[in-house]
Amino acid sequence: MTTEQRPTASIWDRERLWVTAGAVALIFLAAIEALAVTTVMPIVSEALDGRDLYAVAFAGTLATSVIGMVAAGAWSDARGPRGALYAAVSLFIAGLLLSGFAVTMDQFLIGRLVQGLGAGGQTVALYVVVARLYPPQLHGRVFAAFAAAWVVPSMIGPFLAGAVAEYLDWRWAFLGVAVLTGVAFVIVVARLRGVDLGRGEPQNRRALVIRLVLAVVVAVFAVLIGFTAEMTVRLAWPVAIGSVIVIGVALLPLVPRRTLRAGRGLPSVVLMRGIAAGAFFAAEAYVPYLLMERFDFTATWAGIALMLAAFAWAGASQLQGAFGERLGNTRITVISLSLLLVALVLVLAAAQWGVSPVFVVVGWGFAGGGMGLLYPRLTVLTLAYSDEGNQGFNSSALSISDAAGSAVAIALAGLLVATLGGEAASFGVVFAFCLGLVLLASVPGLRLGHAAESSEG
Structure with missing residues (x-):
């Protein structure tokens, strides 16, 4: 078939339809959870007597997402993105279930930390799946679809979570997303079965360990900056500035050379x-x-x-x-x-x-x-x-x-x-x-x- 006769490729054609739909659904549900938790958290902290840990519930998830990103990126380069995606989505669902069934604030925070690992890894793994499965001319359209998947959550996420918490129970804001994520996950797994996503290349284990340790450092000091708002001004700014410097140094091996320059x-x-x-x-x-x-x-x-x-x-x-x-x-x-x-x-x-x-x-x-x-x-x-x-x-x-x-x-x-x-x-x-x-x-x-x-x- 000549170039002129070949039909125009689309992210919604039969070959890619269900992978696109499943991937967009995963992004959509992650967005729902990220936006909805803002509405639900005051209720959760009161129900679990964890007002002092309110900010950590947000900062911890963002911090552990950095670790998930590094791990998923290394896994995708070494063995292809399939295993990294499956592990990340599984962690995201597990974190939602832990949070939804938590009876103490400590248990809830553990769930949030696990959610962050999964959410960060899922994003990176999906990017690599796109790179391996879709031709370059479709990349812009795929990522436009991913961006659009945040629109409805932006409109209904906080409202829907508030309604669920008020008329059902705050736990369903997490458990409901876990169930729907499981459905989207099954669709993606079924359509990726047998698809060649590449096997990657051997990686330096020592370099990987160093990257993971640095990701943990970034996560810890990012959370520390969040706690500076509760310190005295005389202590807060030196701690915050010092933490920014540590994060900058730790980021150097995690980003391309000359990034900070x-x-x-x-x-x-x-x-x-x-x-x-x-x-x-x-x-x-x-x-x-x-x-x-x-x-x-x-x-x-x-x-x-x-x-x-x-x-x-x-x-x-x-x-x-x-x-x-x-x-x-x-x-x-x-x-x-x-x-x-x-x-x-x-x-x-x-x-x-x-x-x-x-x-x-x-x-x-x-x-x-x-x-x-x-x-x-x-x-x-x-x-x-x-x-x-x-x-x-x-x-x-x-x-x-x-x-x-x-x-x-x-x-x-x-x-x-x-x-x-x-x-x-x-x-x-x-x-x-x-x-x-x-x-x-x-x-x-x-x-x-x-x-x-x-x-x-």
Whole structure:
């Protein structure tokens, strides 16, 4: 069959339909759990008498996800992504069950830690499955579908979890997701059976052990930064700054060489992901809080800002999947960072001078659009710069940068608010901090290079 006669490949064609559906379902359910837990956690901490451990339930999951990312990346490079994916999803389900059946806060936290291992490993393993199973011209569309899988959870996740906790029991917010994840997992396993995903290459065991130890170091110190908000200011900032330095040193072997120096190409791709993620998610954590504290919004109405951002994120992701090659890396960088800057300026104005809350709601929609353009593009570039021998390492590096950047930025933002007394007026400092991060992201953003991405024509 000639090129002209060959039908156009699609992520939804018969050959890939069920793998795509199952993978998107796994991303969707992970998003539901990640977003829903925000609503359920106050109820859980009260029911299990664990108010003092409330923050650890969030920080611990993010921290252990870094370990899962490193392990899954190494496993995928050494033996292919199949086993890594199966182990990661199994851990995610096990963690949900442990949390759902917990009778003490300690048991619940163990479940959350196991969930983090599974969630981090699952993301990396799915990236490698995409790299091995889908042709390069479909990568942008697959990751656009993954990004879109966060839209519905962004809209209904917190509301649905609250309704489940109120009318059934908070445990079903975890147990229900575990059951549905099991169904999606069965679909993926059935369709991947017999599919050649590559066997990988022999790996240096000593190097792997070192990487895992460093991932643990990153996780521990990321959690430590979160605890600094409870320390005295005199102690908190030295501990936080010291922890950031330790994390930076520990990250060096876990990311491509020259990443922290914004080396051209893949290093800048990975670095930009971490900085952009930190700027967006640290600011987003305070957008609903700002609306409630400064403008007397209810929690439901404050969530509208996040919902509009989710719509914008999904729409921009689809545009990137369709036109990303035509726009090119430099234009996508300029457009996405400009949208983030506009968003943060509008939200900062609302925080500092109390102008209309419309500035916050509409502004955060711009932020979602900027991230929707940027996120899938950086993932496509990572795969374009990779080959079968390092797809797992590079995919895990991207996710590690994402998680570590978000954890550090959110923790530092929380410390800024705590230092200034936690007043609504102090939110402006957080948004100014995030605006500075966006400007910093332009340094690696203009050094992304031009990998051999295939055109989607």
